[in-house]
Amino acid sequence: MLTSDLSIGQVTALLAEGRLALRTGPFLFRIRSSIPAISRGLTRLYARHTVEVDPPFSDFHVSLERSGGVRYLFRPQVRFLLDEWTPFKPLPLTQAFAMLEWGMNWCIANHAHHYLVLHAALVAKGDRALLLPGAPGSGKSTLCAALVQRGWRLFSDELALFDPATAEVVAVPRAVGLKNRSIEVIRHFAPAARIGPVARDTAKGSVAHMAVPEGQEEGGAPARVRWIVFPAFTEGAEEQIEPVTPARTMLELIEHAFNYSVLGERGFNLLGRVVQEAEGFRCTYGELEQVVERMEALAAK
Amino acid sequence: MNADLSLLVGALREPSTMSDLGLPAWDRLIPLARRANLLARLAWLVGHHRLQVPREVEPHLRSARYLxxxxxxxxxxxxxxxxxxxxxxxxxxxxxxxxxxxxxxxxxxxxxxxxxxxxxxxxxxxxxxxxxxxxxxxxxxxxxxxxxxxxxxxxxxxxxxxxxxxxxxxxxxxxxxxxxxxxxxxxxxxxxxxxxxxxxxxxxxxxSPVDMVIHSATHLFQEGEFDNAFRDLVDLHLLLEEFGADPGFHAALLERTERFGLWRPLYYALRYVHRMLETPIPDTVLEVLYREGRPRGRVAMMDALFGRALLPLYRVIDTPLSGVSRKLLYVRAHRLRMPWHLLIPHLARKAMRGREDAV
The missing domain is CATH 3.30.460 (Beta Polymerase; domain 2)
Incomplete structure (x- = not known):
């Protein structure tokens, strides 16, 4: 069943009773919340995602609750819970949907050690994937959103999941987080992109989410990473791309991994295999259009 | 006992029962075990006893095992x-x-x-x-x-x-x-x-084995922190089960307890581990501990408090009384730590600072 098979009233009621679960790639998230922004966000940004009602098993049981106390009246807040435990501090209620997105990422990064989880955007052409690891501000999410709008398959804008057994990457199709100016940049780059409401004044500035392009909600088959590009957005810079050695690439990937040390030797062997199979580049750019063309050229080679 | 908690206790005490659990049972067991910091223990048991678990469950156990x-x-x-x-x-x-x-x-x-x-x-x-x-x-x-x-x-x-x-x-x-x-x-x-x-x-x-048990017991029953209390209780259960196989262990434990003068925490530790996890402990040992270590006139009250505070902080198990129990035991632990003339200024100071932090 898809979210859009349910009316917003049904979604709201099922969420309030904690009976609805959202499928994203290999994970099923059972979500409980009575906050209207959550049902609105799900029906809008996850309309074509698979949902299940009362599934026998879910990977993560999460909830979003309004915080109690006097604050409830004059400064409403929202808490995220996994297994009835709050891993982080509450946020203003207006950021409830963004908190669900961050919370789901947190669950995967902290509890899915059966994958090597890298902080990176990941897109693919067929079964050949392009990995975009980058610190916040490097422009990886914007670039990811742009590539997806040009027909690349969306794997994730935040979390690259490697299966240690096969060294393949697995898609976790989720709405793409856009921050501050990126929101306008993508609206301009792809007027057809479906972008949700903007949450202002979050810890990351203004945040909005772009829906997964239609037809990609299931994630599709795994892929192998063929290109590893470290993006570096610099205002007004000329587009420039240079190769990075496998050893250097591996060191940088380790820095971007959430759970490299948890996997120990398995993680080392896995990343060693990944950098051997892929080409590494560093790409400085100031224009989205130019870098998108460059990535297309890489894939066409 | 609450149904979810029975699942967890059953899985810990008799691991082989885990191979009979269906998906809905795992759906309740995994969140509780993860919350109680015991999912990796279940994963270890499943691996150790080579048990079969549903396909959906296996990755979560593997993840916990790696951790x-x-x-x-x-x-x-x-x-x-x-x-x-x-x-x-x-x-x-x-x-x-x-x-x-x-x-x-x-x-x-x-x-x-x-x-x-x-x-x-x-x-x-x-x-x-x-x-x-x-x-x-x-x-x-x-x-x-x-x-x-x-x-x-x-x-x-x-x-x-x-x-x-x-x-x-x-x-x-x-x-x-x-x-x-x-x-x-x-x-x-x-x-x-x-x-x-x-x-x-x-x-x-x-x-030495007896001192490991004594330290684990004093830590759990004299300190006022219950975040990991259930896991600590499981520690005690496993220590007592392993060391208890040695015929001289229980006598040595009682002797040591007397020497350290720690009857009270040992009484609590063995009482609750026996009641809640059915740890095999000879009746004679429990009798000595009851005689020497029970809080006279307060047994029922302490049972009510610890019986709640030792359980995982999990809503289906937690009741409003659990929070009250933990708070009372927190105050008790501080009272056990130091005499009133030191304790009152200390708690006042902590309370003041708590307020500053909140601001």
Whole structure:
């Protein structure tokens, strides 16, 4: 069943009773919340995602609750819970949907050690994937959103999941987080992109989410990473791309991994295999259009 | 007992029952076990007994198993680093709790997760030890003068040390109870009877079996923190099960308890582990503990408090009374730590600071 098979009233009621679960790639998230922004966000940004009602098993049981106390009246807040435990501090209620997105990422990064989880955007052409690891501000999410709008398959804008057994990457199709100016940049780059409401004044500035392009909600088959590009957005810079050695690439990937040390030797062997199979580049750019063309050229080679 | 809790207790006590669990049961068991820091233990049991679990469940157990394996690698490494740093002291370094269980290769170490490393040193060597540890990158986390004084004058441990680069936390103890506690024992026998380890570096030792149980019991029933209480209770259960196989163990435990004068915490520990996890303990032992250690006139009340506070902090199990129980036991623990004339100013200070933090 898809979210859009349910009316917003049904979604709201099922969420309030904690009976609805959202499928994203290999994970099923059972979500409980009575906050209207959550049902609105799900029906809008996850309309074509698979949902299940009362599934026998879910990977993560999460909830979003309004915080109690006097604050409830004059400064409403929202808490995220996994297994009835709050891993982080509450946020203003207006950021409830963004908190669900961050919370789901947190669950995967902290509890899915059966994958090597890298902080990176990941897109693919067929079964050949392009990995975009980058610190916040490097422009990886914007670039990811742009590539997806040009027909690349969306794997994730935040979390690259490697299966240690096969060294393949697995898609976790989720709405793409856009921050501050990126929101306008993508609206301009792809007027057809479906972008949700903007949450202002979050810890990351203004945040909005772009829906997964239609037809990609299931994630599709795994892929192998063929290109590893470290993006570096610099205002007004000329587009420039240079190769990075496998050893250097591996060191940088380790820095971007959430759970490299948890996997120990398995993680080392896995990343060693990944950098051997892929080409590494560093790409400085100031224009989205130019870098998108460059990535297309890489894939066409 | 609550249905979810029975699932968890059943899985811990009789691992083979896990192969009969269907998906809906796992759907309730995994969140509770993860919340109680016991999912890695279940994963270890499933691996150890080669049990079949549903396809959907397996990745979660594998994930938890990797995490526990990693933490145990870290512990081995940290113990080596600590041993090297403290080698110039030329005195025994006794590992406590989790680190001791792992280094001694005990059953309880299987799938156990860790917060920090605990060691015990002679009190008169603490200044020197702290200096040596600082050279290796271990620094005190509490910068507040009051905290520093509080720990150093009254507690049984230094303020926690954190490694600058690795971020691991080390608790350096010189006793198992605060100096201000009327139960604070002469810790000499624990050090004298500690055991060397064939595989351990330097002067690293672990407490004897009876002392491991006594420390685990005092820690759980004298301190007021219940975040990990259920896991700690499971530790006690596993220690008692493993050591209890030795015919001389229970007599030695009672003798040691008398020597340290720790009847009360031992009474609680064995009573609740027996009641809640059905740990096999001879009736004669429970009778002696009841005679010597029960809080006269308050048995029913303490049963009500601990019976709630020791359970995992999980809503289907937690009732409004659980929170009250934990708060009352927190106050009790502080009362056990120090006399009123020290306690009242201390709690007042904490309350004031709590308010500042909130602002």
């Amino acid at each position: 526990a394996e990693r933490q145990q690698r870290v512990i081995l490494w940290e113990v080596e680093q600590i041993a090297r740093a403290l080698a110039p002291l030329e005195c025994p370094v006794v590992l406590l709790k989790g680190a001791a269980y792992v280094m001694a290769g005990l059953e309880v170490a299987g799938g156990r997760l860790f917060g920090d490393v605990d060691i015990l040193l002679p009190r008169e060597r603490l200044d020197e030890a702290e200096r040596l540890l600082r050279y290796e990158g271990w620094f005190s986390q509490h910068h507040d003068d009051y905290d520093q004084r509080y720990y150093r004058r009254w507690m049984h441990e230094l303020p926690p040390l954190r490694h600058l680069r690795r971020g691991t936390v080390l608790d350096v103890h010189h006793n198992i109870l605060p100096l201000t506690s009327p139960l604070c024992p002469d810790i000499g026998p624990l050090v004298d009877d500690s055991r060397p380890l064939p595989a351990a570096p330097g002067e690293v030792r672990v407490p």
